[in-house]
Amino acid sequence: MAKYVTEEARRQIGKVSETRTYEVERGAIRRFAEAVGDSNPLFNAEKLARKTRFGGMIAPPTFCRSLGAPILDVKLSMPQFRGLDGGSDWEYFEPIRPGDRITVQSKLADLRESEGRLGPMVFMTTETTYTNQHGEICAIQRATGIRY
Amino acid sequence: MASKQFYFEDIEVGSEVPPLEKEPSTQQLVKYAGASGDFYQIHYDKDFALKNNLPGVIIHGALKNAFLGQLMTDFAGELGWLRKLSVQYRGMDQPGSKVVCKGRVTRKYVESGNHMVDCEIWLENSRGEKTTPGSATVVLPSRSPS
Numbered sequence: 001m002a003k004y005v006t007e008e009a010r011r012q013i014g015k016v017s018e019t020r021t022y023e024v025e026r027g028a029i030r031r032f033a034e035a036v037g038d039s040n041p042l043f044n045a046e047k048l049a050r051k052t053r054f055g056g057m058i059a060p061p062t063f064c065r066s067l068g069a070p071i072l073d074v075k076l077s078m079p080q081f082r083g084l085d086g087g088s089d090w091e092y093f094e095p096i097r098p099g100d101r102i103t104v105q106s107k108l109a110d111l112r113e114s115e116g117r118l119g120p121m122v123f124m125t126t127e128t129t130y131t132n133q134h135g136e137i138c139a140i141q142r143a144t145g146i147r148y
Numbered sequence: 149m150a151s152k153q154f155y156f157e158d159i160e161v162g163s164e165v166p167p168l169e170k171e172p173s174t175q176q177l178v179k180y181a182g183a184s185g186d187f188y189q190i191h192y193d194k195d196f197a198l199k200n201n202l203p204g205v206i207i208h209g210a211l212k213n214a215f216l217g218q219l220m221t222d223f224a225g226e227l228g229w230l231r232k233l234s235v236q237y238r239g240m241d242q243p244g245s246k247v248v249c250k251g252r253v254t255r256k257y258v259e260s261g262n263h264m265v266d267c268e269i270w271l272e273n274s275r276g277e278k279t280t281p282g283s284a285t286v287v288l289p290s291r292s293p294s
Binding site: 028031032034035036037038040042052053054060061062065066068084085086087088089090091092 | 170172176179180182183184185186209210211213214215217218220221222226227229230231232233234235236237282
């Protein structure tokens with residue numbers, strides 16, 4: 001029997017966060033690419049990127065992480081816990097470009113519990129959507145957080 | 149940018165994705181913390197990391213995710229598009245030694261007129277352990293009109 005992920009806790013699945021909108025700065029894209037050590041001109045050099053089919057610089061795939069998602073308030077009666085990042089599944093639809101206004105919103109996609117070596121483990125899947133100023137979804141991230 | 153543009157016709161199931169080597173330093177972890185906004189101290193404060201039963205500071209899972217993203221945008225080239233990227237953090241990695249991102253093609257197919265290539269991907273440490281397995285799908289350009 002699930003100790004923490006009760007019927008009541010699972011009723012929170014589908015809950016959405018507030019939205020937050022960011023303006024994407026060209027310098028932030030470059031700094032992100034530099035921190036990763038990715039010298040791809042698409043993420044670094046406007047002049048070279050302009051000659052490609054993208055017509056200018058775009059953001060590298062995980063740049064979305066710098067556009068912090070608003071906190072999703074999930075109530076779980078776990079007195080104290082440690083947290084782990086289990087991983088992420090990304091889908092990409094449209095490029096993110098300098099000057100874009102990206103709106104970020106998270107949704108609780110799943111809440112499960114299983115018994116691990118260290119006792120009960122709670123798996124929380126959060127789906128975060130990144131939408132541009134034209135209403136196009138640029139990326140969706142499904143991240144799994146583990147509490148134990 | 150990838151030195152070579154791959155086309156759908158160049159790829160076979162089993163083809164290797166050109167590997168990407170990284171040797172993250174503690175300085176790179178600090179730069180990544182600043183660029184991403186992830187300031188969890190286990191990635192730059194050794195005392196804090198040790199107190200949390202870690203062997204020392206560890207590489208952000210998200211940075212390993214970014215390395216695997218680079219592996220695949222290099223593979224897709226400027227004519228391709230990274231459509232999906234999945235990573236699972238199975239093991240911790242510490243800065244100061246080499247990690248290598250690798251991949252292998254598992255499937256190629258045409259879907260809604262797009263030439264798609266699925267790959268299994270992973271990051272392995274200097275002991276050959278796959279600490280960060282995952283998968284990816286890229287759209288590649290085709291030499292023949294579909």
